[in-house]
Amino acid sequence: MADCPRRRQRLAQDRSPDDAQGDARLAEGGSRRAPRAARTSKRTRIQRENAERIMDAALEVFSREGFRGATIDQIADAAEMSKPNLLYYFPGKEEIYRALLDRLLETWLAPLREMDAGGEPRHEIRDYIRRKLEMARDYPRESRLFAGEIMRGAPLLGEALKGPLKDLVDEKAAVIEGWIRQGRLARHDPRHLIFAIWATTQHYADFDVQVRAVLGDEGEGRFSDAARFLERVFLDGLLPR
Amino acid sequence: MADCPRRRQRLAQDRSPDDAQGDARLAEGGSRRAPRAARTSKRTRIQRENAERIMDAALEVFSREGFRGATIDQIADAAEMSKPNLLYYFPGKEEIYRALLDRLLETWLAPLREMDAGGEPRHEIRDYIRRKLEMARDYPRESRLFAGEIMRGAPLLGEALKGPLKDLVDEKAAVIEGWIRQGRLARHDPRHLIFAIWATTQHYADFDVQVRAVLGDEGEGRFSDAARFLERVFLDGLLPR
DNA sequence: CGTCGATTTTACCAGACGGTCAAGAACAGG
């Protein structure tokens, strides 16, 4: 942790050229005014650049203010763009938000997905904690966006939680249960273990002001301190004695 | 945990008769329209009852929608009261919110405050986890209100975090360090331990939808399962081996 | 039972906000 360099570019942003758009209902109902950006399947350079600028600005604003607290004007300002121009690229506020969540979800699941049934339990869990903590450190805005959506009752992400997210947790819970049956881990509920890792790591992004306030000046090394603490507690607590 | 009955009344609500009011600047600047409720120091029965109904409704709405997402109309509806009538008791939206936070803070710190330097470390930490988890179960709205305020950068609670909250954590961190020096606990950073307990317990209130989505039908006993899991992991991880 | 303050309501307002429109500016392809 302490030794890996900061980075803050590209999560799932570099996927296909035609992604991350609020084009949910783009090519449908004929009568609706279609001449929005990207009616043709090919996107121009300007379209790609501006869509990206908007997404980044929206992440900044939504993660700080929440969905209702954010205004299109704020996002447009942050994207250095007029409001009507922004609305030329996205049909509305909710679509921008939805686009952000869409591309966030798989990024969010990635660290858990990497957990390898064939690996050594101690090693796999420690690495999972590290990866999650790195995400909290390097992508706090994404963490807060996600947290905000869940705390509001997940009006948009609700189905994804019961689908892909639950499926992944079920899969990895089975892996952990396998390790337990082999006697390589102490008997614990694997789902609550996963919750605990989510909670403790994301805490350092979502509650950053509180963490800083409590730690005061000594807060500089909070992420490496947290890594040390969490790895030791979880491993000592999880391994059979 | 599993055996203590549900309850959902009174946290710090029953303090003095003249509390929990947005009366920050009540008896000041003479020229401002004063005839709001409670200009005299004595509150009538109706004033107490209505202020309470408003606070409860506001907690419901603010905790679900966030500060900016909540509207005075929603709060008034929830309090079964007209908007102007509500504004007869509180000078504005922010004052209601502020009043909620004011009375929440000391409730929130209480469980940690109870941790006793003279007690047995294993017992004290286990009980602290239990108390926090009970609060997450019985007062999820308060938990979400607090979380929302912190996530927005704690614009109102900021000073309280650096003052009373930090002081309390410092005090209890010293207690834990004492236990460590006595060899009764393994060497760990006590502040990150406290963060971890906060994070894991509050997770069950703040991220309830996610927890439910992942656990599905088996989610009924989530609080007692969580208690079992957290107590074991933290204690096994914290005690010297 | 009348009076005066406490309480409640109806009507209203100014600004913010999400979104639209039509016209102008920039640009790519021929």
Add this chain to the structure above:
DNA sequence: CCTGTTCTTGACCGTCTGGTAAAATCGACG
């Protein structure tokens, strides 16, 4: 350099929202 398309903008609109004014109603107490 012309032209059709893409991009950008200033002006505008209906609704929502926080908050106010003032009149009407209630209720305790002499």
